[in-house]
Structures are given as C-alpha cells and as structure tokens.
Amino acid sequence: MTTTEIASFILLLTGAVFFFAGTVGLLRFPDVYTRLHALAKADNLGLGFIMLGLLLQAPSPATALKLVLIWLLALAASATVGFLIARRARQNGIVPWQSGDRR
C-alpha cells in the first residue's frame, strides 16, 4: 500500500463515521430542527471526506474537479433545502423541542 492509498483509506473511513453519526443523530434527536442540524452538518462533512478520499484515486484532473463540483453543489443544495424546510416548519407553527419536554 502506498501512502496515497492509506490516506485515501483513512479519509473514506472518516467519511463513513460522519454518515453514521448523522444517522444516529437523525434517530435520536427529538424534533425536526435538531434533526436538520444533524443532517446538514454531519452528512455534508461525511460527503466531504468521501469526496477527498476519492479525489486521491481520481484518474484525471477533470474527474477531480467534477468531484469538487458535486460536493459544492450538494453543500449548496442541502443548506438551501434545510433552510427552506426549517422556515416552512416554523411558519406552519411547529414548536421547537425544549430540554424539559419528553422526547
């Protein structure tokens, strides 16, 4: 195994860990706002690490640039959609969970 392969390996695994944390957060967090926190942050970071790991294996510079573009698009998309869902949830009167409430 070369150094690049090992680095790629580690980055990919780190990405998987963040995806896992995002899923656990989605299962455990009490309301839609906190779940959005988990998805918007952990999953995007997971995708970022997967992207970096694959970047090291990219066959050509054009593919590498495309990977970065996909990641940036996914970032912009999930930030925007997350904002839209959160805003609509608030406008439709969904009350955020408080630390005293039952889950």
Add this chain to the structure above:
Amino acid sequence: MNTLLPILAVFLLGNLLVALLRVARGPTPADRLLAALLFGTTGVAILLLLAFATASAALLDAALVFALLAAISGAAFAQRAWREEQAEAAHDDD
C-alpha cells in the same frame, strides 16, 4: 481493485435505509421531506463510491443530477406543497 469501496457503499446504503425508515414515520411532513436531504448527501456518496468501484465515469453525472434534483424536490415541497397551516400560524410567527 479496491475492496473498501463496495463495503463502504453497502454501509452507506444501510445507513440511508435506516434513516429512511425513521423519516417515513414522521410525525410531521417536514420530517418526511428530510428524505430529500438524505438522498442529496448519502445517495450522492453511494453513487460516487459505485462510480469509482466500477470505474464508470458516467455515474458521476448521475451523482450530479441526484444532488440537483434532491434540492428541487425539497424546494418544491417547502414552497408549494405544505402551506396549509400558514394562515393561522402567521400571527404567532413573531
């Protein structure tokens, strides 16, 4: 060939499905549309892994389309489909 990529793809698919089961339970419509966000990140990651595992560059384009369309359906939902309670929620907005 790198054996890690298919294993990671399976792991992420499992993650996606568990999260989908949770999301399908609701309880609010907003919870359900978190599925759009899930496909926009986890779905894209799975496609990227598949693209590199099978060395088919065209799957990268599919991943690009995935990210775009998850965003479109999420936006369509938030802007158009779910505004029933807006009238009575407007006064306690601020």
Add this chain to the structure above:
Amino acid sequence: MTPALAFDLLLIAALLWSAARALITADVFRAVVLFIVFGLLMALAWARLGAPDIALAEAAIGAGLTGALLLDAVGHLRAKWRGPER
C-alpha cells in the same frame, strides 16, 4: 456474502418496501414522498445494473420532475379541499 450481493439485497428490499408503502398509503402527500424515494432508489438500482444513462434519466424525470410536479399538485389539491372552510 460479497458486498455486491449485500448491496443488491438491501436495495431490492428497500425498493419493494417503498413501492408497497406508496401504493397502500391513504395520505396523498405521504404517497408522493414515497414515490420520490422509490424513484431515487430505482436510480441507484439502474446504476448497479450498469446503466448509468438510465440512472440519470430516472433520477431526473422519475424522481425530480415528476416528484416536483406531484408535490405541486398536492399543494393545489390541499388548498382546494381546505380553502372554502376557512
């Protein structure tokens, strides 16, 4: 069990689950969401079957455009159903 086989089995189970749920759910909104989920999973299936071009078309048309149109239609229907009472 190879990873590829595990992937396919998981995908098949998820496809059947989302298809069945989309058909039997009484709530229109929920059915539309499940339809979109089914379309995106189907795109993954096409990707696995070695047809990236069809995966692309499925994601774009099946899930994206049809999904957005159906969601819009649900919005209009709900406005119609609930409109007169308020």
Add this chain to the structure above:
Amino acid sequence: MKLSVAAVRAFLWRSALLAALWWALTDGRADSWGVGSVSILAAVSLSLRLLPPVPTTVSRIGLLRFAVFFFVQSLRGGIQVAWLALRPRFSLRPAIHEIPLRLPEGIGRVLLANTLSLLPGTLSVGLEGRRLCLHVLDAAAPTEVEVRRAETRVAHMLGLKLEET
C-alpha cells in the same frame, strides 16, 4: 447593453469559469469543444442579461479567508453534532435566537444564512429583512459572537460595508 470595462471583464471572467465547468463536465475530451464553445457563449450572454455585472467585486484574499474559515468551522460543526449524537447521555438545550444583521440587503444576507446552517450549533430558520432567526443547539453558547465573525468574513469577501444596527 452598453459596452463598458466592467461588462468586458465580467464577460471574460464568466467565460473562463464556464469553460472550466465544461472541461470538468466532459472529462476534458477535446472533441466536445465544438458544442461546448457555442453553449458557453449562449450561457454567458444569458447570464449577462439575467445578472448584469455589478460594481462590487469579490476580493480574492477575502474569498480565500472565507473558504478557510468555512472549512475549519464546518469541520467543528460536524464533529460537535456527531459528538452530541453519539454520546451516551443525551444533552441538548435548543433555543431560538433572533439576531439583527449588519449586512446590507442582497446576496450577502442569503449567503450568510446558508453558511450558518453548516456552522457549529446554528441553523437558520427565518430571514425577514435584517432579522435572522437561528435555531441553536445550545442556548448558552456564544452564538452572537460566532455570527458576527461569519458576518465579517462574508462582508470582506464580497466587499460589502457593515451597517450599524
């Protein structure tokens, strides 16, 4: 459209960006540039009509600093939320904060609201005029300080002036 220095500069910049995009999308294949150059020209002229060149310029050093800030902060945000999700004892103290922005109307505010959703502990839930509503994971965290820092970075990058509230 009147031909000015700004318009020519915008034309060149946008052409270069779209050419890079085309190069990435087609995997650098040489035989695609026939269609590509026509598409790029069409896209640039459409973009000049839809989004006319504006006098504000993106400062390159500001962009770089914003990018570094964004990556460090989103790493922090991801680690924090992952830790909150994975730790055995469940501790969240969510709250809604309302923060008046100092950025002027326009793209800056939208960019800030979107960025904050990916930064540690904050999620934008509403933006009306200059009032930004944030859902925070920890009510006691110094949210306002973080928001001000992000705001300053965005203002530097886009060359905007912060207004006093």
